[in-house]
Structure formats: structure tokens, C-alpha cells
Amino acid sequence: MSDESAAVEDSVSEDSVSEDSVSEQTAPQRFGARCGESSGQAVLFATVDQYADVCQAAFDDGFDQLIDLTAVDYLTFAGARPLPTEVAAERYEVVTQLINHQRRERIRIRTQVPADHPEIASVFDLWPGSENLEREVFDMFGIVFTDHPDMSRVLMPESWDGHPLRKDYAIGSIPVQFKSASNQR
């Protein structure tokens, strides 16, 4: 039994080493952004300025469906993120997952969004299915998607203050702040 677990641990460390070396050494580009690999999945690293062009290029290449769009707040992240050198780490990361059904291929675009200006282009015109997902990211992280048809909260009440999934948003002991019906957004 102990032999087995040792073998498992070995394979874990091997994986993480090869993963790092792929993103550090070969430095391949795709859709104008650096690409790498994470847990066996293709990842593109983009800056907030590259994002719209990367998405357009991916769309033109046949990535016909947006599967998921979410964000991560790296404010309290202890370790160093394995990002390519030309992409500076920022507080927020918008994670867009696309799928190409013909080639059965998926890519994940990790876009760095700065904390002092949390704004990124909306991909509504390419994949209208992003509408609710972008609203959710706005609701939970306060990242604004420019040129989105309806940039409003989706899960929290429209009158809510703050963005709950930010790491500096306290948990517990929050007085419930529902207000009367007519209020500002």
C-alpha cells in the first residue's frame, strides 16, 4: 500500500514539473497570445488589451461556442502564478473557456484585469451566450464588460453594495440590506 501511494506522489511531482517547463521553454503563440498547458488543457495568457483580438481570432478559427466565463480574484493568493514573462500578473483574472466542436478542442483564455481599472471587452457580439456569465462576473467581482447590452447584477439584488466573490469582501455578519422596491441600480 505504501509503495502505491509513493508511486502516486511521484507522478504528481512529474506532472507539475513538465507543466512548468512547457510554459517556460517553448513559448508558443496562438491567436496572438502566449499559450501553455495546465492540467492537460490548453491555456492562453492574454492581457486585457489583447483579449478582444484573441477572442475574435479564436472565433474565426472555429471556436463556435463559449462554454464558460468566470473570474478569479488573486488578491490573497500566496504562491506565484506560472504566467509568461510578458504578461504581468494583475489582481483579477477573467477565465474564458471556448470549444471547437469540429476539432473537439477546448481552450481557456486567462486574461489579466488590473484592480485599479477593472474593465474588459464584452464578447457578446461573438458569443451571445456570454450575456448572463458576464453579468455574473460583474455582479460578483465588479469587473465591467464594455459594450455589454445589459451590464447589471444578475444574482444579487440590484441595490446590493459590494461584490461578494472579491477576496476582501468579508464573510458572515453582514446585515441584510434589502431595501424597498424603487431604488437605484
Next chain:
Amino acid sequence: MTDIDTEPRVDGSARVRTRSERSAVLRLSEEAAAQIGTEPSHEDDHRVLLNMGPSHPSTHGVLRLMLEMEGETVLRSKPVVGYLHTGMEKQAEQLSYLQGCTNVTRMDYASPLFTELAFSLATEKLLGIEVPERAIWIRMLMSELNRMSSHLLFMATNGMDLGAVSMMIYGWREREEVLRFFEKVTGLRMNHNYIRPGGVAADLPDGWQADVERLLEIIPPRLDEYDVLMTGQPIWRDRLQGVGAINTDEALALSATGPILRSTGYAWDLRRDEPYLAYPEVDFDVIVGSYGDCYDRYAIRLNEIRESMRIVEQILDRMPAGDYRIQDKKVTPPPRVRIDQSMEALIHHFKIFTEGFKVPEGEAYAAVESPRGELGVYMVSDGTSTPYRMHVRGPSFINVQCMPHMMQNGLIADAVAIISSVDPIMGEVDR
């Protein structure tokens, strides 16, 4: 269907991309809606803003719809969600990987095992571990049974929503048979916390084959009864055929997956196209429709129950022997008997359940084909024993976006059929 549609309809994905007034989506804030009120507008069109829900028998929980009506016809609509939001993704950042399953299982409460499975697969991807063969097959058995129970629930609620009230009783009856088996295996009818990182919580109980065989025996004749009661009935067909139609381009553009995408004739099923567990080793068909209407979505789910039973039958014959969870000390607590014998085992057990196990730094996405579409978990680990971020791609949350496009220019009575055929589970929409 209606003769007020004078302007030429834009078809295909251009229709769902439009931002103009003619879009099917009503983009209106609460404040603006309150100002408009429910009085008919003074212009010639007599448009009325109608509120439906959040507490309405047909809304499957707390879905609210804001409908812009002209007479009986729906022009634009907005699904208003969030009434069940409890911050589960925030909660997940406080819970260890072992506790995480108790949290995610409460999202899609009609098919809880799928969320547990996606959560476990994502964790295992980060850990870089492979679960034993038997655990894989148990997971597959439980997933397919859960797909059956979830679709049986759909049969019941879809029937009820459309006036086939006795169908509700039949659907719940068959679902209860499956849930009874779940209770025997996991201890609970719902919210099982059964599939966990590293395998499953417990081995299948003695005599499980007989129970599954009994299910395979009693359910097919009852599905044939459903055919008599609904599938071939002219009233049923009139109520569903051609209602809420959507085409492949629109479904892809709206990020729809599962029965909604397949109803348009697009064969995409993660079990076949991006296989996980041991699905390549079993034989099954991907059911597709051709018109993308409510009837196709109903028929797909009915036949998916039959396909799931086909898979369960194969699993029954081929269930491998062996461990039901990985014997990796890092992830799995020691067996109960060893705790009495060994101090180390006791400490180890204590550590796993208090601190939890640490997961290497990294990020991963794992997806499974849930009864409602692609259910994915995106997980970021910072090397501690709780996820740094855990995001669930709930298929229901994304599929509700299709509703306004399906409802546009249809009748209000059909809106009920459409909500039902999208089959949203609000626990997963709101999380």
C-alpha cells in the same frame, strides 16, 4: 402561429445577437419596470408588462419572468434569477476539499451526483491521482441512475405543467424507486455526498445487483405507459410540437448544451465526444431531435432514460471487483478497524477530517454531461486544503438564456411549456 409578426424574422444566430428593440431579451431594470407598471402603453400597440413568478407552480422553484405582452403574445421577456442565491461559490472557499462535496451537491438538487462528480474530477485532476477501476464504474452506475431519476422528474413536472396531471404521480412514483436505491447506497435520497475526491464514500451494499435488476425490470413497461399516455396523444403533440423552436446556430450561440442543443439535431454529448469515466467501454446512443421544439426535448429525455438503462445493464454485468476508493494515504482516511489498532491511523484520520488534505497549486476544469448539459467545475488551488476559487458552470444558469428566444412571438400559455422543457433547476441557476 401569430399574425402580428409583420416584420421579417431574422433567423439563425443573427437573431440572438441583436441588441435592438426587436431582440427577444427584455433588458429592463427593476426600477424602469416599476415606472412602466402593468398598465397598457398609450401607443397603438397596447403592450403590457406582465410579471410571472417567482412563486408560480410552473416555474420549478423561484424563477421569475418579466414578460412584455401584446394581447396573448409574448414579445420580449427577461428571466429574473437570484432568488435562491446563497453564495455557494464563496462558501466553497471556506470548506476543505472533503467538505466541498456536501456544498456542491446542493446546487442541482435533482441530479446531485453530477455536481459531486465534476467537483471530484477537478480535484483529482489537480491532485494528479487516478481512482480505482471499481470506483469509476460505481460512479458511472450512480450517474446513470441519477440521470434516470432526473429525467423521470422532468417527465412528472412536464406532464403537470401541460395539464397531464396524473403523469405527475407516475413520474414521481418511478423516481422514488430510483431514490430508494440511492438511499440504500448513500444513506440519503438527495444531497448524497457520495462521490468524493479519491473515489466514493462507501462500497455498494450487498445485494445491489438485485435492486438494480428490479429497477431495470419495472421501469421499461412504465416508460411504455408514458408513450401511451403522452407521446402518441394528439393533444400532447399539439401542445408541444412547433412550440419554442430553436435552431442549431442559435443554440450554439447561446451556449446551450445538453437536451436543448441535441434537440436541434446536433449530436454533442460529452460522454461520447469527450469521454470521462469508463464511457468508451459501454455501448449507448446519443439521442438527437430534428426540430428543436418542446416535443423534441421531451422525446430526447424520454429516450435518454432508455439509453441510461442500457448503460446500467452493461455496468451490472461488468462491475469490476476491487477498491471503491484510492488507497492513497494523502487523500483517503484509514479504514475504521485500523483506527482502533494504530495510533498513527487515529492521528491520520483526525488530520484528514480537521485540516483536510492539501492540493498542489494550479487550476483545472473538469466537465461532465449532466441531464441538463455540460456541468463543469473550474477550480483554482493555492496549495492549501481549501480551494482558492471554485466555480461551477451550471447548465441551467446558461440554458435559461434560451427562454426569451424560444418564447418570442409565442403565446403566454406556451411560455409554461417552454419553461418546463428547458428544465431549469433553480438551485443550480442561483447557486
